[in-house]
Amino acid sequence: MRLEIILASFISDFKSFMRSKGTLFWTLAFPIMLILIFGAIFSGTGEIEYETIVVDYDQTDMSENFINILNQTGIINTVVKDIQKNDILSYIKDNDVKRLIAIPEGFQEAIIEVQMNINENAETSISFYFDQSEQQSNSIVRSVISSVITQLNMNVSGGKNIIQIKDIETISGEFGFIDFFLPGMIGFTIMQTCIYGSLERNTKFRKDGILRKLLTTPITRSEWIFSKMLFQLFLSFVSAVLIIIVGILVYGMNINVNLLMIILIIANSFLFTGMGMVIGRFVRDEESAGMAGGAVTFPMMFLAGTFFPLEQMPEFLQAVAQILPLYYVNEGLRNAMIYMKTDTAIFHTTIVLIFAAVFFLAGLFLTKWKED
Amino acid sequence: MVEKRVQCPKCQEKISCYGNPGEIVKITCPSCGISGKVIFEKKISEQENAIEVSHLKKVYGDLVAVNDISFNVKKGEIFAFLGPNGAGKTTTVEMIEYIRQPTAGSIKLLGKDIATSFNEVKEKIGILPQEFHSFERLTVRETLKFFSKLFKKRANIDGIINAMDLKDQENRLYMNLSGGLKQRVGVAISLVNDPEIVFLDEPTTGLDPKARREVWEVIAGLKNQGKTVFLTTHYMEEAEFLADHIIIIHKGNIIAEGDLEDLIKRYGQGSVLQVKNCKTKDAVKILEENGFEANKSANGEISIKIDFKDRVLEILSVLRHECIDYDSLDIRRSNLEEVFLHLTGLKLSEGD
Numbered sequence: 188m189r190l191e192i193i194l195a196s197f198i199s200d201f202k203s204f205m206r207s208k209g210t211l212f213w214t215l216a217f218p219i220m221l222i223l224i225f226g227a228i229f230s231g232t233g234e235i236e237y238e239t240i241v242v243d244y245d246q247t248d249m250s251e252n253f254i255n256i257l258n259q260t261g262i263i264n265t266v267v268k269d270i271q272k273n274d275i276l277s278y279i280k281d282n283d284v285k286r287l288i289a290i291p292e293g294f295q296e297a298i299i300e301v302q303m304n305i306n307e308n309a310e311t312s313i314s315f316y317f318d319q320s321e322q323q324s325n326s327i328v329r330s331v332i333s334s335v336i337t338q339l340n341m342n343v344s345g346g347k348n349i350i351q352i353k354d355i356e357t358i359s360g361e362f363g364f365i366d367f368f369l370p371g372m373i374g375f376t377i378m379q380t381c382i383y384g385s386l387e388r389n390t391k392f393r394k395d396g397i398l399r400k401l402l403t404t405p406i407t408r409s410e411w412i413f414s415k416m417l418f419q420l421f422l423s424f425v426s427a428v429l430i431i432i433v434g435i436l437v438y439g440m441n442i443n444v445n446l447l448m449i450i451l452i453i454a455n456s457f458l459f460t461g462m463g464m465v466i467g468r469f470v471r472d473e474e475s476a477g478m479a480g481g482a483v484t485f486p487m488m489f490l491a492g493t494f495f496p497l498e499q500m501p502e503f504l505q506a507v508a509q510i511l512p513l514y515y516v517n518e519g520l521r522n523a524m525i526y527m528k529t530d531t532a533i534f535h536t537t538i539v540l541i542f543a544a545v546f547f548l549a550g551l552f553l554t555k556w557k558e559d
Numbered sequence: 560m561v562e563k564r565v566q567c568p569k570c571q572e573k574i575s576c577y578g579n580p581g582e583i584v585k586i587t588c589p590s591c592g593i594s595g596k597v598i599f600e601k602k603i604s605e606q607e608n609a610i611e612v613s614h615l616k617k618v619y620g621d622l623v624a625v626n627d628i629s630f631n632v633k634k635g636e637i638f639a640f641l642g643p644n645g646a647g648k649t650t651t652v653e654m655i656e657y658i659r660q661p662t663a664g665s666i667k668l669l670g671k672d673i674a675t676s677f678n679e680v681k682e683k684i685g686i687l688p689q690e691f692h693s694f695e696r697l698t699v700r701e702t703l704k705f706f707s708k709l710f711k712k713r714a715n716i717d718g719i720i721n722a723m724d725l726k727d728q729e730n731r732l733y734m735n736l737s738g739g740l741k742q743r744v745g746v747a748i749s750l751v752n753d754p755e756i757v758f759l760d761e762p763t764t765g766l767d768p769k770a771r772r773e774v775w776e777v778i779a780g781l782k783n784q785g786k787t788v789f790l791t792t793h794y795m796e797e798a799e800f801l802a803d804h805i806i807i808i809h810k811g812n813i814i815a816e817g818d819l820e821d822l823i824k825r826y827g828q829g830s831v832l833q834v835k836n837c838k839t840k841d842a843v844k845i846l847e848e849n850g851f852e853a854n855k856s857a858n859g860e861i862s863i864k865i866d867f868k869d870r871v872l873e874i875l876s877v878l879r880h881e882c883i884d885y886d887s888l889d890i891r892r893s894n895l896e897e898v899f900l901h902l903t904g905l906k907l908s909e910g911d
Contacts, residue, residue: 195708201804203696208733215890396688399658400748403686558659559619 385463464550685749739770826892
C-alpha cells in the first residue's frame with residue numbers, strides 16, 4: 188500500500204464528486220429534502236386540534252376562564268385532569284403525554300392584586316410541559332398559549348408581565364415519527380451512495396477501459412479498492428453528519444453519537460459496496476446495472492423499515508424484512524442513536540457486520556479486473 | 560565481432576578496434592598512449608526486439624480467436640497490427656498487455672517474459688485501451704497527474720501537454736472534450752511514465768477525418784521521441800500513414816507481414832489507370848487487343864494495369880488512336896485495401 192497513490196485517488200474522487208451537481212444533489216440534498224417532507228407530513232398536520240392536558244391548581248373563576256379562552260382558540264383542545272404536583276412528571280412519562288399546562292395556585296390572586304393596585308409587582312407563572320420530540324406541534328401550542336397570555340396581560344394591566352410562561356422539557360418515552368425516520372434515512376442514504384458508487388466503478392469503469400488501464404499500471408487492486416473504500420466512508424460520514432445536524436436543528440432531536448453508531452455506518456458502507464461489486468459481476472453493462480441496483484434498493488427502502496415502522500405492515504412482509512440487511516442497519520442505528528437500547532443495538536450491529544463481511548468478501552472474490 | 564577504425568584525437572593515428580554492436584570498448588592509442596572509448600552502434604537490422612511473441616494462441620470454447628501467431632516488434636519502430644473488426648487484434652494486444660491470459664504461447668516485452676515479470680515491465684510500457692474513456696470530471700492536467708502518480712518513473716507533465724498540443728485544453732474537464740481531444744489525452748496518459756513501448760488500441764476509431772489526422776501527427780511524434788509504438792487499427796490509411804512494419808491479421812491468423820512497399824509489391828495489383836465514364840462500347844475489347852490488361856467495373860469504370868512506367872503513354876496513345884470517348888482519367892496507386900482484398904477476397908471494412 189503506497190500512501191501517495193491512495194491519496195491521489197482520494198483527491199481525484201473528491202474533485203469529481205464536488206463537480207457533479209447530480210451526485211451532490213442525490214447524496215447530500217435529496218435525503219435532507221426527504222426528511223423535511225416526510226417530517227412535515229407525519230408530524231403535526233395529522234392533528235388539527237392539539238390535545239393538551241391542563242391541571243388547574245388555582246380552581247378559580249379566572250383560571251377557568253383562562254382554560255376556556257385556550258379552548259376558544261380552536262387550536263388547543265384542553266383536557267382537565269387532577270394530578271398531584273409531585274406526580275406530574277411521572278404522569279407525563281407513564282401516559283406518554285405530549286404537552287401539559289399547569290396553572291399555579293394564586294393565579295387569580297396575582298391578577299387581582301395588580302388590578303386593585305394592592306401589589307404592582309405581583310406575578311404568577313404558568314408551567315408548560317412539552318415533549319421535546321414533538322417540537323413542531325408543541326411550538327404551535329406554545330405560541331398559542333403565549334399569545335393568549337400576552338392578550339390577558341394587556342387587558343388586565345396594560346402590558347405588565349403578570350402572567351408568565353415557564354417551559355419545562357420532558358421526555359415522554361414515546362418517540363415521534365422523526366426519531367424513527369432519521370436513523371433510517373442515514374442507513375438508506377449510505378446504502379444508495381455505496382451501492383451506486385460501487386456499481387459505477389465496476390460497470391462504467393470497466394466499459395470505459397479504466398480497469399484495463401489500471402491493470403497495466405503499477406497500482407495494485409488492494410490499493411485501488413482501499414482508496415475507493417476510504418472515499419465511500421468519507422461520503423457516508425458526511426451524509427450521516429449532515430442528516431444528524433438537520434435532525435438537531437430542525438427537529439430538536441436528542442441524538443446520541445456513539446461507537447456503535449460509527450461501527451454501523453462503517454459496516455453499512457462495506458456491506459453495500461460489496462453488494463454493488465456482486466451485482467456488477469453479473470450485470471456487466473452500466474444501464475442494466477443501474478436498474479439492478481434499483482431492484483435491490485427500492486424494495487429495501489420500503490420493506491426494511493426505512494419510512495414506515497414494520498409493525499404497520501402485514502406479517503408476511505415483516506418476515507421478509509428479517510432477511511434484508513438494511514433492516515438491521517436501520518434498527519441498529521435507531522437503537523444506538525435514539526432509543527439507547529445498547530443490547531439490542533449490539534445484536535443488530537453484529538448481524539450487520541456478518542452481512543458486511545459476507546458481501547464484501549464475495550465482492551472481492553467475484554470481481555476481477557482481468558478479461559477472459 | 561565487428562571492426563571499427565577510429566582516429567586518435569591527439570596524434571591523428573588511425574587505430575582499428577573490435578567489438579559487438581551495442582558495446583562500448585576502451586582503447587589506448589599505441590603511439591601516444593591516450594585512452595578513450597569507442598561506441599559500437601547497433602545497425603537497424605541488428606536492433607533488439609521490443610516485443611517478441613511466439614506461438615500465441617487464444618481459444619474461447621470452440622472459437623479460436625488467435626491461432627498460433629508469432630512475430631517480433633523492433634525497438635523504435637511504429638508497428639501496425641491491421642485487420643478487420645473481429646480479426647483478433649484486441650485479443651492479441653490485450654494478451655501482450657497481460658490483461659488477458661493466453662491459452663498457449665509466450666510473450667516477451669523488452670526481453671522479459673510477462674508471465675513472470677509483468678510487474679517489472681509495467682513501469683516501462685504505456686497503454687491506451689480500446690474505447691478508453693477517462694474520469695469524466697477531472698481536468699486534462701489532473702488526469703495526467705493522477706495517472707503519473709501510479710508510476711515510480713514520471714515524465715514531465717508540462718512536457719507531455721506541450722508535445723500533445725494540449726496546452727489550451729489542460730484545464731478543461733475530460734467530459735467536455737471532443738472525441739479527437741479525448742483520444743489525444745488518452746495517448747498523453749499512456750506517456751506519463753515515459754514508457755519505452757506505447758500500445759495504442761484503435762486510437763482513431765469513431766473520429767472524423769480531421770481529428771484522426773491530428774491523432775496521427777501525435778503518434779508519428781512518438782517515434783521521434785524514440786518510443787516503440789504498437790498500433791492496432793482497422794483503417795488501412797492509418798497503417799499506410801504511420802507504420803514502419805505491418806502485420807495483417809485475419810480470423811486469428813497472420814496473413815501478411817512486411818513494410819508497406821513490400822506488401823504492395825507482393826500482393827497489390829500495381830498501379831492502375833482508370834478511365835471514367837467511358838462511352839465507347841467495345842473499349843475493353845479494343846484495349847485487350849492492343850495488349851493491355853483491362854477490366855470494367857460495375858459502375859462502368861475501366862481499370863487498365865500499368866505494368867511499367869512508360870506504359871501510361873502507350874495507353875494514352877491507344878485511347879486517342881481508337882477514338883475512345885471518356886470523361887476523365889485517373890492514376891490509382893495500389894494500397895493496403897487492395898492487398899487485403901487480394902489476400903482474403905474481402906474488403907477490409909467488411910472482413911468480419
